[in-house]
Amino acid sequence: MFKPACGNPVSILRRSCDFLSVLTIAAALVTPALAGTSLLTDKPDLSSFSQDDLNRVTDMLDREVGQGHLAGAIMLIQHRGKPxxxxxxxxxxxxxxAPMTTDTIFRLYSMSKPVTSVAAMILVEQGKLRLDDPIAKFIPSFAHPQVATERADASGKPYLDFAPAKKPITVLDLMRQSSGISSAFTNLGLITQLYLDAGLFDGDFDNADFAARLAKLPLAYQPATVWDYGHSTDLLGRVIEIASGQSLYDFQRQYLFDPLGMTDTGYYVLDPAKAPRIAQPMPTDRIIGNETISDPTVKRRWESGGGGLVSTTGDYARFLQMLINGGTLDGVRILKPESVQQMRQNQVAPASDVKPWAYYYPGAGFGYGLGFGVRTGPGExxxxxxxGEMAWGGAAGTYFWTYPDQDMVMILMVQTPTQRGRIQPILKTLVYEAIKK
Structure with missing residues (x-):
């Protein structure tokens, strides 16, 4: 009989010991019973799952930790609101x-995007935003953006050709990643170099400063034509601040985190008592792009709606369950069902003017809704x-996917920038196989 073991100190210590054996640190084997570990009191409904296949999920993650690929991990499969x-x-x-426990805090990176997108939809329902609003209504410096195109002269030397944007950037463009705003993490030649040279992340800045810096840069594409994974959601965070009259975190806390009971979700971990709960990667796995993985205990002014949140598995599960419930959880309504349905609609489709970028992260068989990927086909x-699957992940390895029609939420929490691309598809396949047909 399969028994969930998140609250079983023996089980958690067993998995810790697998890791410790790699490092030959026997002292950790005498760790006392774990304070703060969540206990499962509801009896889960296992009738739809293969116990042998669920055990293969355990074996796979045991093996990844035991071989030293991961420091630790948390895996949640939730069905009908229960783990x-x-x-x-x-x-x-x-x-x-310190052994991994279910109250561990993880850097979400791009798993922040769905949360910020929901915050924007709340403002739409409040009548303070429209999806077709030009963002220049809130940030006038984006009234006349230029679009850069890399070309080559007669000698083959590359140069940038600039032209005015043919249409304004809208709130919808920010939410579906079709604004044309790029980043320093792409591979667009001279355009990427402009973003690298702009000092976007220099000093201690806030969302207003970041928006002002972005406004000085050209777009990589005409608005509403190409899905380009840049700083659109970060800019959306600034639009939320202006439309609401609050900081991004204050708005999210009032209308999302507090109503949903997401007590460990925010942009920084400033409570000294919580700091030891932050997950850390392996010492050799701390680089994302050209940057060292962030330290959420260091307070900065920037609240990155696109990649700055930290959270726990339990908090994020409540957020996702709210979405697949049609915008409500435990009697608290966050969004109307029609708003959630709108977010789930594919915005990058043959019938749409928005085409996939060369580096289209959702991948074959996936479209993109308003803040996350949506499965449209079997996938290649x-x-x-x-x-109908909704899915997204973060640069440090966190990943979620949901099957709304099956009322299922799956979350993998790890901090491993280098291993995420390898382990996520393996894990997804194992979980899928555990669902009895």
Missing amino acids: VYYEAFGVRDPATM DGVPGFI
């Missing part, structure tokens, strides 16, 4: 060897799933 699998593996911090990458 049927909730396991902690390894340690939350290789330096302290061989990873199984259900049509």
